[in-house]
Amino acid sequence: MPPRTKSWTYETNLNWTQELEGSLGSSGLPALGFGAPPEFAGKPGQWGPETLLLGAAEACTLLTFLSLCRRKNVQHLSYRSTATGTLALDSEGLIRFTEIVVRPVVQVKSQADADTARALFLDVPKRCFVGCSLKAEPRIEPTIEVVSTP
Structure with a gap:
C-alpha cells in the first residue's frame, strides 16, 4: 500500500497601500501592514x-x-x-x-x-x-x- 500523501493549501492576499508599503491578509486573520526597511528605501518601524x-x-x-x-x-x-x-x-x-x-x-x-x-x-x-x-x-x-x- 503506497504511503498516504498529506498536503495543505494556504492563501494570502495583499494590497499595495502607498509608496513601498502594503497590507497583507488571509481569511479570518487580522491584516498586517508591511513595507520595505530603511536599507531598501523604506520607512523604519514596520514589518518587512x-x-x-x-x-x-x-x-x-x-x-x-x-x-x-x-x-x-x-x-x-x-x-x-x-x-x-x-x-x-x-x-x-x-x-x-x-x-x-x-x-x-x-x-x-x-x-x-x-x-x-x-x-x-x-x-x-x-x-x-x-x-x-x-x-x-x-x-x-x-x-x-x-x-x-x-
Whole structure:
C-alpha cells in the first residue's frame, strides 16, 4: 500500500497601500501592514519581508519544538528566542538570506527533560517546514536551563 500523501493549501492576499508599503491578509486573520526597511528605501518601524521571513523561521522552530515535546512528554516551563538573519549577495549576484540563526532559551524542571530537549532540537531543522523550504537552512543554538521548583 503506497504511503498516504498529506498536503495543505494556504492563501494570502495583499494590497499595495502607498509608496513601498502594503497590507497583507488571509481569511479570518487580522491584516498586517508591511513595507520595505530603511536599507531598501523604506520607512523604519514596520514589518518587512525580511523580518517576516525571519519571524516565520523562528515561529516554526518554536511550534516544531512544542510538537516534539508533546510527543516525548517533555515539560517545559518557558521558551523564548531571538533570531538573526544575514542578507547578502550570493555567488550569482542575487540578494538572499545566507544565514539564519535561531537561539531558543528553554527552561525545564529536570536534567532528564533538559537532555531530551537538547536531543529534540537536533530534530527540529529537518521537521520545521519553513527551514526546510529555505536555501539558508536555519541553525538552531538552544540554551536549556533546569529550574528547580520550591
